[in-house]
Amino acid sequence: MAEKMATSGKSHNSKEKKSYPGGGKNSKSSSHDEMTLDKFVSKMLPLIELEKEAEITASKDTIAMLKPEVAQKRGCAILNLKCADVQTGLLGKTLLELQPNRGDILPPHKLTPHDVVVLKSNKADSTSAALGQGVVYRLKDDCITVAVDDIPEDGLNSSLRLEKVANEVTYRRLKDTLVELSKGVLQGPAADLVPVLFGSKRPTFSQKPISFSPFNKGLDNSQAAAVSKALGAHDVLLLHGPPGTGKTTAVLEIILQEVKRGSKVLACAASNIAVDNMVERLACHKVKLVRLGHPARLLPQILESSLDAQVLKGDNSSLANDIRKEIKVLNSKFLKTRDRKSRGELRRELRQLGKEERKRQQQAISDVIRDSNVILTTLTGALSRQLQDVSFDVVIIDEAAQALEVACWIALLKGRRCILAGDHLQLPPTIQSVEADKGGLGRTLFERLAAMYGNEVMVMLTVQYRMHHLIMEWSSQELYGGKIQAHGSVNRHTLYDLEDVQKASATEPTLILIDSSGCF
Numbered sequence: 092m093a094e095k096m097a098t099s100g101k102s103h104n105s106k107e108k109k110s111y112p113g114g115g116k117n118s119k120s121s122s123h124d125e126m127t128l129d130k131f132v133s134k135m136l137p138l139i140e141l142e143k144e145a146e147i148t149a150s151k152d153t154i155a156m157l158k159p160e161v162a163q164k165r166g167c168a169i170l171n172l173k174c175a176d177v178q179t180g181l182l183g184k185t186l187l188e189l190q191p192n193r194g195d196i197l198p199p200h201k202l203t204p205h206d207v208v209v210l211k212s213n214k215a216d217s218t219s220a221a222l223g224q225g226v227v228y229r230l231k232d233d234c235i236t237v238a239v240d241d242i243p244e245d246g247l248n249s250s251l252r253l254e255k256v257a258n259e260v261t262y263r264r265l266k267d268t269l270v271e272l273s274k275g276v277l278q279g280p281a282a283d284l285v286p287v288l289f290g291s292k293r294p295t296f297s298q299k300p301i302s303f304s305p306f307n308k309g310l311d312n313s314q315a316a317a318v319s320k321a322l323g324a325h326d327v328l329l330l331h332g333p334p335g336t337g338k339t340t341a342v343l344e345i346i347l348q349e350v351k352r353g354s355k356v357l358a359c360a361a362s363n364i365a366v367d368n369m370v371e372r373l374a375c376h377k378v379k380l381v382r383l384g385h386p387a388r389l390l391p392q393i394l395e396s397s398l399d400a401q402v403l404k405g406d407n408s409s410l411a412n413d414i415r416k417e418i419k420v421l422n423s424k425f426l427k428t429r430d431r432k433s434r435g436e437l438r439r440e441l442r443q444l445g446k447e448e449r450k451r452q453q454q455a456i457s458d459v460i461r462d463s464n465v466i467l468t469t470l471t472g473a474l475s476r477q478l479q480d481v482s483f484d485v486v487i488i489d490e491a492a493q494a495l496e497v498a499c500w501i502a503l504l505k506g507r508r509c510i511l512a513g514d515h516l517q518l519p520p521t522i523q524s525v526e527a528d529k530g531g532l533g534r535t536l537f538e539r540l541a542a543m544y545g546n547e548v549m550v551m552l553t554v555q556y557r558m559h560h561l562i563m564e565w566s567s568q569e570l571y572g573g574k575i576q577a578h579g580s581v582n583r584h585t586l587y588d589l590e591d592v593q594k595a596s597a598t599e600p601t602l603i604l605i606d607s608s609g610c611f
C-alpha cells in the first residue's frame with residue numbers, strides 16, 4: 092500500500108545520485124518530463140496493477156502457501172482465538188474482541204493496527220472462505236480487536252484464527268483516482284491546476300511579494316521567503332527542504348497564514364506519522380482542525396483532534412449513541428442465540444439499526460468537516476467518503492517527495508492550489524514490483540515538477556537545525572549546490588555534548604567514516 096511504499100522496506104529504485112536541479116524558466120525538460128494527462132493515466136494504470144500484484148504475491152507467499160502453524164510462527168497469523176466480546180464503533184462498524192483460547196497472552200506476532208485481516212475457523216485450510224474481513228483496531232498483550240463491517244453470520248462461537256492479507260483498498264483508490272483524473276476533472280475544483288501540473292499552462296505568482304505577520308516569530312529568512320512565495324502562488328509551489336531545514340515548520344506557518352486569510356486547507360502526507368506530526372504542532376494554535384483516519388492508527392496525543400472524538404462531541408451524534416446502545420444489547424443477544432431463525436431476525440434488526448446509525452453519524456461528520464478550517468489526513472485517506480464533494484482552496488502535501496504521484500492526485504483533485512513540501516534528492520518511495528519501478532511508478536510529482544519548471548516554482552530552505560556543519564558539508568556540496576548553512580545552535584555540537592554521554596573515541600569526533608567493504 093502507498094503508505095508502506097513511502098516509508099518502509101527495501102526500495103527497488105535504482106537512482107543513485109541525482110544532480111542539483113538548476114532549472115528555471117529557460118530550463119529544457121527532457122522527453123521523460125513531458126507528461127500529458129492522458130499519457131500519465133495510461134502509463135500508471137498498468138503499473139498500479141503490477142504493484143498490487145507484487146504486494147498480493149508477497150503476502151500469499153507468507154500465508155496462503157504456508158501451513159497455519161508456520162504462518163503463526165512467522166507472525167502473520169494468530170491461531171486458537173475465541174470471540175470474547177462484540178461492540179459497535181464509529182460508523183456502525185462491529186468490533187470483535189478476540190482472546191487466546193489457551194493461556195493469558197497472544198503468541199508473538201507481527202500484526203499492527205490497521206492491518207487488513209481475515210477471520211477464519213481455526214480448522215479451515217488455506218483455501219477455505221473467510222468468515223469475514225476486517226481491520227486490526229486495537230492490540231493488547233491479551234487480546235486483539237478487529238473492526239468488521241458486518242458481524243459474521245456463523246462460526247463466531249468456534250475456535251478462530253486471524254490471517255494478515257494484502258490491503259487492496261489503497262490500490263482501488265489509486266485506480267479510481269486515475270479514472271477520475273482522466274474524465275470529469277476539468278469541471279472539478281482542480282480544473283485550473285491540472286493543466287499547470289501537466290505543463291500545458293504556465294504557473295503564475297502574485298506580482299509583488301506577499302507580506303505577512305508570522306505566527307512563528309523565529310522563522311529564518313529562507314523560511315519566511317518560502318512562506319511568502321507560497322502565499323503568492325496561484326497554482327503550485329514546491330517547498331524544497333533539505334534535511335533538518337524546517338520544512339514542516341514552514342508548512343505549518345503556511346497553513347496558519349492560509350487559515351488567517353480565510354482559506355479552507357487540506358493538509359496531507361503519505362504517512363500517518365507525518366500527518367500526526369502536523370496535527371500535534373498545530374494543536375497549540377487556535378485553529379479549527381480535524382484529523383481524519385482510523386483512531387487505531389493515530390498517536391494517542393492527537394486523538395482529541397480526531398474526527399471520531401469531535402463527532403462524539405457534536406449534538407448530532409447523541410441519537411447515534413442511543414442507537415449504538417441498542418445495537419450493543421442486540422449483539423450480545425446474537426452471540427448467545429443458537430437458533431438459526433432467531434439469529435437471522437437479529438441480524439436483520441442489527442443491519443437496520445446499523446444503517447440508521449450510519450445515517451446519523453454521516454450527518455454528525457458533515458457538521459465537523461464543514462466547520463473545520465484545516466482537514467488533515469493521509470493522501471489515501473483523502474479519498475474517504477467523508478470528503479466526497481468537499482473542495483479546498485489549497486492542498487498542502489508534506490513529505491511529497493516520498494509519495495507516489497498517483498497518491499498525491501487523490502488530494503490534489505480536491506483543491507484549487509497546491510503546495511508540495513519535500514526533498515526529491517532524498518530517498519524516493521519504496522516500490523515492491525521491479526517492473527513497476529522500472530516503468531516509473533516511483534517517480535514523484537515533486538521530482539517531475541522540479542525537472543519541468545525548476546526554480547520557477549521551487550524555493551529552497553537553506554538553514555539546517557539538526558547537525559554539525561561537518562556532517563552537513565558533504566550533502567550540501569554534492570546535492571544542494573553548497574547552499575546549506577548550519578544554524579549556530581547545532582553548528583558545532585557533537586554526541587559528547589549531550590547530557591549523560593561519556594567521553595569516548597566514538598563520541599568525541601564529529602564524523603567517523605568506516606570502510607564497510609568486505610563486511611557483508
Ligand SMILES: Nc1ncnc2c1ncn2[C@@H]1O[C@H](COP(=O)(O)OP(=O)(O)OP(=O)(O)O)[C@@H](O)[C@H]1O
Pocket residue numbers: 309310311314332333334335336337338339340341556557
Ligand atoms: N527557524 C527555526 N529556528 C529554530 N529551530 C528551527 C527553525 N526551523 C526549524 N527548526 C527546528 O529544526 C528541526 C527540524 O524542523 P522540521 O521538523 O520543521 O524540519 P524538516 O525539514 O521537516 O525535518 P526533516 O529533516 O525531519 O524532514 C526541529 O527541531 C525544529 O524545531
